[in-house]
Amino acid sequence: MIIKRTIGKTLKALRLKQGLSQEDLAHECGVDRSYISMIEVGRNEPSVTKIFDLCKGLKIKPSDFFKVVEAEYQKLLQNSEEDE
Structure with missing residues (x-):
């Protein structure tokens, strides 16, 4: 669940x-607007192929996208550990 939200937020x-x-x-990715919305709110988790398509639409490297996702994920993990 945390990963889906992190991908969407990113x-x-x-x-x-x-x-x-x-x-x-x-339009850039050849998908429906509702699909983008579902990803952003964490209700849908894109496949690796779709992530590459999204990155193409954003004109960024998939590796850069995953670096941001990883950094956000680590922050969330740290915050949840501090709350315990």
Whole structure:
């Protein structure tokens, strides 16, 4: 569950940073806008293939995307350990 939310949060942040709407990104990736929305809210987990498509639409390297996801994931883990 944490990974899905982290991927969604990262996707949304990168999309907004580039000034893209969900519709714009969906068009670039050949998917429906609702699919982008479902990923961003953590209700859908994209396959590796779709992540590569999303990165192409965002014009970033998949490795850069995964670095951001990993950093966010580590922060969430640290915060949850501190709360215990």
